[in-house]
Amino acid sequence: AVGEWPYHSGGAIGVRYTNDISINNCLFQYNKALDQRRDGLEGGGSGGAIAIWLSEIRLSKNVFRYNEAINGGAIFIDKYSTAVIDNSLFYANSASSNGGAVFVADHATPQFINCTFADNLAYYGGAIATTEEANPYILNSIVCQNSAVESGDQIFIEQNSNITLNYSNIEGGQNGIVGYFINNENNTNFSYDPEFNSTGAFPFTIPGHSPCIDLGIVSNLFVPQGYEQPLADLHGNQRISGNTIDIGCFEKIVFTQVITDISDEIPISSN
Secondary structure (H helix, E strand, C coil): CCCCCCCCCCCCEEEECCCCEEEECCEEECCEECCCCCCCCCCCCECCCEEEECCEEEEECCEEECCEEEECCCEEEECCCEEEEECCEEECCEEEEECCCEEECCCCEEEEECCEEECCEEEECCCEEECCCCCCEEECCEEECCEEEEECCCEEECCCCCEEEECCEECCHHHHEECCCEEEHHHCCECCCCCCECCCCCCCECCCCCCCCCCCCCCCCCCCCCCCCCCECCCCCECCECCECCCCCCCCCCCCCCCCCHHHCCCCCCC
């Protein structure tokens, strides 16, 4: 993504003034938004894979890896946009300024449900950074093994933004988050080592002995109104069993199919 605003943002996709966009079962990799021209935000190009302004979007069961930007290595969500981002994996994305995986700005209100953020890198906010009264909501998610050069290895919050966390696993707990306001409702968050599987076709799956098993919540008290959980995770494993769900984008490993790389199958399982 290059040029004057807004064309320097959204390396693969840019969405403006549009509602009811849905992107499912996709792999975004090696996209870039690195143009240095400025538009009021620090550093210019934002959203290595996707940039969203004044829009509504649903991103479900996607993988974002090896994307780069100045702000928001994978995704930039701006200007009162609403987004539901669920059952998605963010890893090895980077931002030279804010939000290695995601940068949220200007009153945007995204909801991250059953996502995994790992091995992302930024100057501020290794996984997620917010600014200008943004209000992200994070539920049933794992934010671990991310790094920030300056501040907020996992999450960085500034300029009157706040973040609400429920039933999520954040490396370092409160110490992994730097910023203005954190709404840790009912103290239902965790700081366990998820014991990721680091090898194999699907990195950052969780083994059967992971402490993240069955830690999620499916109650309407926490799940956003109108949200429907997909029936299966990224590898086709059943998402909800009884009234329990694992946190992160994967259920514990139960699959037997051999896949050589994540890009060979972003299944194409039932929604």
